[in-house]
Amino acid sequence: MPNRLASEQSPYLLQHADNPVDWYPWGDEALEKARREDKPILLSIGYSACHWCHVMAHDCFEDAEVGAVMNRLFVNIKVDREERPDLDQIYQTAHQLLAQRGGGWPLTVFLTPDQTPFFAGTYFPKTARYQLPGFPELMENVAHAWHARRGEVLAQNDAVRAALAQSQSQPAASASTPLTAAPLEQGVRDLAQAFDPVWGGFSRAPKFPRPGELFFLLRRAQGGDAKAREMALFTLRKMASGGVVDQLGGGFCRYSVDEEWAIPHFEKMLYDNGPLLHLYADAWALRGETLFRETAEGIVAWLLREMRAPEGGFYSALDADSEGHEGKFYVWSREEVKSLLTPDEYAVAAPFYGFDAPPNFENTSWNPLRARPLEEIAAALGLFPTDAEARVAAARRKLFAARESRIRPGRDDKQLTSWNALMIGGLAHAGRVMARPEWVAEAHAAIDFLRRNLWRDGRLRATFKRGEARLNAYLDDYAFLVDALLETMQAAYREADMAWAQELADALLAHFEDREAGGFFFTSHDHEALLTRPKPGYDNATPSGNGVAAFALQRLGHLLGETRYLDASARCLRLFLPQVVQQPIAHPTLLAVLDEALRPPRVIVLRGPDTPVQEWAANLAPRLGARDMLLALPNGEGAPGALAKPEAPQPTAWICSGTACQPPITELAAVLA
Known part of the structure; x- marks a missing residue:
């Protein structure tokens, strides 16, 4: 029974x-x-x-x-x-x-x-x-x-x-603790001390991707820190070349059991693939490397093929096991690979994916990874690089098609608000940075699903399945969703998204903020009473809800000129500042809050006819850094607060940094300068 x-x-x-x-x-x-x-x-x-x-x-x-x-x-x-x-x-x-x-x-x-x-x-x-x-x-x-x-x-x-x-409990917020860049500099030093110069990452086995630390390093890299740039890009390269990413179908597994990123724990989770998509788009923007582009495209291909729900939004996870065995869906015997490929294809694919080396999974099977550079293999075989690329592409298609006929791992088909928000943010950011409007459209569709199904009477629900939204939402649901909306509005502004971002921010303040001590509780004020009521500030497998709430509120406050949001963010940062100073790298999201508290983000608002405004935005996109926010508001789109710029007959840019704004600019060359 x-x-x-x-x-x-x-x-x-x-x-x-x-x-x-x-x-x-x-x-x-x-x-x-x-x-x-x-x-x-x-x-x-x-x-x-x-x-x-x-x-x-x-x-x-x-x-x-x-x-x-x-x-x-x-x-x-x-x-x-x-x-x-x-x-x-x-x-x-x-x-x-x-x-x-x-x-x-x-x-x-x-x-x-x-x-x-x-x-x-x-x-x-x-x-x-x-x-x-x-x-x-x-x-x-x-x-x-x-x-x-x-x-x-x-x-x-x-x-x-x-x-x-x-x-x-947290130490009492102290106005005497100065806001300085010292924790940012210390964070880079701490990561440099933990950095693995051979395989990348910041720990021994098992190795987790830890997107928060890589986000922090890329922010520092855009500010000119060469060491931060080197550590971030090297780690992202090693991860993308390893077996922790599905080399045939795209998407990252949760972690690697070894220090070489070779053998993963094969479960695939939505929550880390969204931030990793964001990171690989930024890495591609910095260096233009094919590996970074292909890795980002692989994440999206996996997402849309296996994780998109018919109602909209995205499922939660894929199991590590199939047919009772971990990794069985993903690993290969050498004989099976040979039987599927032509001799010419195998000659290139075997050294590229590591099938010519000893078995790397349980001494019997092979989990594909990028074992040798393709250029090196081409040279050894006397092939043009384009021929080697074509053979590997053909081999990948055949292996993927054969794998699709296997018994698949189980899929957790509930849709979580917070994890969807992390993926929406990654999709929108990557779509903007890599000029992929179809990815931005997927982000919009997922936002519309959440608003339609998980937003009831001014409150969020945490999970959705079988047409039913359930469970009082948590801090992460609200904070991650406000942050995701800020990303999608920069990719393609919609008036309804800004209105919802404000409603969510107001609900966040009303139902989660500790107005006396600062910061945000993980559960709402009317949540079921439990043994304790956490107020976490450190990043874990997902970013800190307090960190993301403070970051998103600070940015929304700068966009709209809304001091309520800025003040709540400042109270949160003040509360956790002693911990950030003591252990900077445990709080990478709060380090981003500190970074923009020290030097406010630059806000660029474009107004004018739709087509030329979008052309301006496309020209400006490659020049934008981590501290820049650009919103393209075509004539006819409404905007609240400080964003309410007058409609213009030609493209016009308003640029503000903190409380200092420049006169409107009507020449693209002047904005680029």
């Missing part, structure tokens, strides 16, 4: 609907049952594309014996971390406190009936292995501690609650 998860929308929860576990979704029914029966809660948090979540499900949750122990001893709650990032933040922090090491997924936490965690771990097998206890044995021990050593557990709970409260 299906359990209570059968009526949920989350693909991850539905994966567990037929378990022999009496699962509950998070909610009053489960929490009240725990209180009424004086039972501890077994909280399991994961997501649909998570490989080790699947492993634990097969090991434990699908096993009738394990399920019987769970049902006897606990109230069992299953949570999709993508639907409930509020719960995931709280209990990942609790895991860090209790286990004294980083967490991950699946996250396994045992709670007292009042939601306080008293034991935490991640993956557990059914029987002891990997130096981990067997899950049934662990559960018996945890339940025994709850019943036989209740006093110790409750005493620990007081300490855990105090520690969680402390971990979520």
Whole structure:
């Protein structure tokens, strides 16, 4: 019989609907049952594309014996971390406190009936292995501690609650901490110290793309910092050449398990591909390298082919596994490759993709990567470069077509507001920078989907599936969407987008801002009361909601001359400034806020007849830097606040930096100068 998860929308929860576990979704029914029966809660948090979540499900949750122990001893709650990032933040922090090491997924936490965690771990097998206890044995021990050593557990709970409260608190904002460029300079030095000069990136294995740090470096590069430029472009080249990107179908996997970017954890997530698209467009604009252009085009091709929903918007993720094996959809045997290609094609494709080297995946298969430069292969074979390119292109088409006939990884088809916003921003930015108006049109279509389906009575919803929008939205949903709208308005201005950006910004201030201390809570003021109420400032796998909110509000304030937005951004920056000074590189998004607080962005507004205004915008686009915002407002398009420039019979530019504006300019050459 299906359990209570059968009526949920989350693909991850539905994966567990037929378990022999009496699962509950998070909610009053489960929490009240725990209180009424004086039972501890077994909280399991994961997501649909998570490989080790699947492993634990097969090991434990699908096993009738394990399920019987769970049902006897606990109230069992299953949570999709993508639907409930509020719960995931709280209990990942609790895991860090209790286990004294980083967490991950699946996250396994045992709670007292009042939601306080008293034991935490991640993956557990059914029987002891990997130096981990067997899950049934662990559960018996945890339940025994709850019943036989209740006093110790409750005493620990007081300490855990105090520690969680402390971990979520920020030092009081201090007007005496000066706003200087020192954290920006220190951030580059810190990254230079961590930089891998052989493979790029800023850590040993496993290696994550970490777009925030690369955004920061490219901003510094545009300001003339040669070291920042070198680190960013080198890392982006190495990533794009590795197996962490799908060399046949486009799009990045979540991370590489090795330091060479060769073998990924094969799940593909929407949230990092949007920012990576933005980065590769900027890298292409800086250097014009074919690799950067092809990587950006590959992300968009994957997105539109596999992730676009019929209703509009984009799905969340692709699984790492197919047919029960991680990576099976993506890897190859040498014999299969040879059977699909002509000898001439194989002669070029094998050294290019690394099929002529020893197997790089589990000692049996090959995950394609760019193993050698094509020019080098062409020279060794006595080919013209164009002939080598043609052979590789033909090989890629054949391999991709053959791969399409395989059993595909599962797809998480819920549509998350925040992750859609990250992709919308990447699409719009790349479309503008790379002159691809069709990408901007896709960004507009996704915005229209969100506004039509997830905006109700002045409030956002967090997730959409099967025609239904659900769950009170979080800080990230509002902040990322305002930021995405600012990107799309620079790519192609629409009056409705500016109106919505203002409504979202006003809702952000009304429902999330801490007016006394500054900054923004992750959950709204009327959200369900949880164990703690985080106000995170550091960047994680996704950028900091506080950082993006402060950045977007600051920019919107400069565009419109709206001091409410500027003041809220300044309060947020002031709150987190001591942390930014102490650990600059943990806060790359707030570093961008600091950068533009020190030197406000330059705003360029174009007004006039549609066609010549768009021609001016196209001419200006290659000259724009990270601190520039250009909005092309054809006659007839309305604009609020400081953007309300008079209609003009010929293209006219208004240029302002902070509070200093130049006289209107009617000659393109003068604007370019």
